[in-house]
Amino acid sequence: MSATSSTDTELAARAVNVHKVYGTGDAQVAALRGVDVDLRRGQFTAIMGPSGSGKSTLMHCLAGLDTVSEGDVYVADMKVNGMSDKELTALRRDRIGFIFQQFNLLPMLTAEENILLPLAIAGRKPSPEWLAKVIETVGLSDRLGHRPTELSGGQQQRVACARALVSQPEVIFADEPTGNLDSRAGAEVLKFLRDSVRTLGQTIVMVTHDPNAASYADRVVFFADGHVVSEITEPTADAVLDMMKKIDTLEKVA
């Protein structure tokens, strides 16, 4: 089963028949075995699947953090595989945003400085309106001067989200962004992500294990054993849960 769709200009990122093999010989692991995914602009996509099914690997390949063994990866209309380190750096700086499970904020910088870091690295000035909008959406206006250690996990993750948003990247990759948060803080972050898609037109791809989290997305892509096995649009938590069970039984049968 594949998840292809209409014209290229609407696509923020795309994976075409991507294979990824780790290791050699006996220790060989095929993490991705021919994955085709299209990620449309302005869409909030969730990726789900059992542990070890290759979700993170796909994200890493899409973001140019890891190389593919076979197939092609595109961000906007640029082919990511085959780029030099310099090009990859520029790609990450200008076109891609990251949200990590561990927040990965810089401890010596304040929240605001962390948010502005991608722009500072690129040597760009933030447009004041955009910045105000982002900060308002994250809801951290009174916490901007604080250091990461002085913020709660949820707040830190929202700073990380703002950091990913501020440079208006083509696509934001979030690998289990709520994995380290309790349900309330997680809900705040997810709401924020959904809002940024709805109101700011951002494209976001999120890996999650939580059907509830997935229900915030516009579309859920299901992974198993290095393949895309199914997808749901306009998901509800129940629909996601059902699908997960189905995949589980399928796997057991297989």
Place this chain on the structure above:
Amino acid sequence: MFKATLKSVLSRKLRLLLSGLAVVLGVTFVSGAFVLQDTLGRSFDAQFAGAYDDIDLQVAAKARVSGSAGDAASAPVGLDAATVRRVADVPGVGKADGDIRVEGARALGKDGKVVPSTGGPRYGKGWTGETSLLALRKGHAPAKPDEVAINAGLAEKGHFSVGDSIGVLTGQPKRSFTVAGIFGYSGDRDSIGGEQTVAFTEPVARELMLGHNGQYSAISVDLASGAKSATVKAALKKELGSGFEVRTGEELSKASADRSREILDLVTQVLLGFAAVAVLVGVFLIINTFSIIIAQRMRELALLRALGASRRQMIGSVLLESLVIGLVAAVIGLGLGVGLGALGASLLAGTIKGLEVADLAVPANAVVVSLVVGVGVTMLAALFPALRAAKVAPIAVIRSAVAPDRKHRKQTWTGSVLLVLGAALLVMGLAGSGDAAMSAVLPGVLLTFIGVTLLTPLISRPAVWLLGGLFSRSLPGQLGRRNSARNPRRTAITASALMIGVALVTTLSTVAASAKDSVNNEISDKLKSQLVAMGDSGDSMSASIDPAALRQARGVDGVEAVAAASFDTAKVGKDTQSVSSWEDWGAARGMLSLRAEAGSIDELAPGSVLMNKATAKDRDLKVGDKVTVQLQRGEPRSYRLAGTFEDMALANSVVIPWADATEGFRNAQPSQAFFELAADASVASVQPGIEKALRDSPEVTVQSKDAIAQKFNDGFDMMLNLVQALLAVAMIIAVLGIVNTLALSVMERTKELGALRAIGLGRGQTIRMIMTESVVISLFGAVLGVVVGAGLGLAVAHSMRSQGVNTLSLPWSLMAVYLVGAAIVGALASLGPARRGARLNVLRAVTQE
């Protein structure tokens, strides 16, 4: 536990290797010094073995002035024939012969200059025939007053053969002789310990070497058959009393060897100085390494504690680790040190005529000291981090791995106390005089350093912040600046390692700059003589000018006045110190622009002395006081202090009336002469005339004022060069420290770096960020060092007023060079870690747990 420790050592090879390197360097210098001393020491022993075989016992009168000047500088006290008879009458003495052998006969080569040293003393002796030790190789014994025999070493160095004419300088002006014979020593030696000997006929030797003060310089005793050396020695001592020394041939050999070893002491001291710096800086490096390792392993350690490991076990494990490193470093250092010692020994031996380098051996003390220094220092330095490791609470397993930097109130206290103590010792040492005071300076400096280091974390955050401002224009610079301010303690210790080296050099540079400026100011402002004749070596006592030639120079057209001076050491009160005398005090006073400070210095009447202000203060003397002066020859005399003058480097000392000096100084001839020219005479027109007059006094050269100033400057510059080599050693180690710290920081921040790279920080930017951190830390250390060093240097320079340092100057340009050098060093040190940071696998870095 042992196995776990060993594993942990091996897993952090590189880092430990870096910190171990400092210890290796320290041990290398220490063991190198010992090996050098041992090897050359044995070479000298072998060289002098048998040098006095022909003598059973030797009797000599004790020198009148001894002490700091040592044997070489003291004039021999002559013995008369009556003493020889007294010695001969002592039971057990078979034969007693008077000998003349005194240091100070300088042979002139064919170019008219003194034959260069062959590494040993220059003796003048009275020929007493061949012995079992000494035999003629060519020609015959000196028989006429104008004949001499010389040793083969001197003949070779000066290219003399039998029949040549040879000029010799002694206590009297140049005399010419004919080389009648050339002699060598048993064992086919050309020279013993690089000595040069001119053997005159006895009456000539008596005149030239003893100046008719007695008949002999020593008495050689042959024992009667069956007499025991020790018994006769005791009997001689009893007969002659305390004014005499009685030594066996063996003791004499040993004394000669010991004297030759003195040049070794200097080399040894330099090496030990290097070792001290290496070790001192190394201590900081080791403390830092272990602190960081422990900070990194906080979780692991806490887990161990949670699993029930006791504090003792934790300390033991860290100490065991340091023991292993110390041991390995000591062994490597010892190996390198043996090489260094061997190299040094062969280089040094090359400068000494006829010295055969003894077989290389590793003396036991080198091994012991290497191990003690290597292991001791490493373990001591690891102790503090170990104690801290033991304090890790089991709860830290759950808490964040990197503990926040707490305020260390205890450390601040200790630092303050040590700093105050160090400063007090310094003040005490610098204000006082004598050896006791000087020995307070070293611990004072050490305590000051440690104190400053302990206090450094307090200022490191703001200081680094300020310095980092230099780089805050670009983003990598900003990030680097912040990173360097993140861990003030670590930054402080790393910077301290650099601080010590820079501080030491700045201290000495400041002292040198002050001394240089003092001399230069005096020469340009006060010295009225446009031409000066003085020896080439800085030693004011090592040259002599023929008084007759000087009279001739006074008659040269355009010479207005001449002030000639002679210098010596004497016992003034209880202390040995430099004394001077001027042939024409009035002229000297004018030419040196001396101004009275108390009493009158217009005249130097018989029975009175003058001195500079600082010397009077040191000796606690006031105008009108009596002071006893024992010159090299004659009986002690009591003088009245008639006046004191303002300090002036060229004149600072106790000034004795000329008449007394000609009798009492070792060398009655002047060693320096100052020429004042007539108003209408030019230096260029007068200089050749004076040079011509002084052509038979080749030990001095006639120089302009500027050349003299330049010569002083060159002397200081040479010292500075040596000091800068010291800095290089300290820098190398400090660089290791910076590399170490940075490498660890990069490792610690892998995740952060990964995140930065993931959001688009380029490789170049990453490198610049890490480089900035490094440069900021090094600059911090250098600034600290320059400030501390300048302070110390000014204090030391201030304390040297009595030595004529009356201008305090800071070596601005050198200080700037040290700062720039530190910045460069910092940049270089960051290359490795920065490369690693830039090459980081981004994916692995961000996904790491």
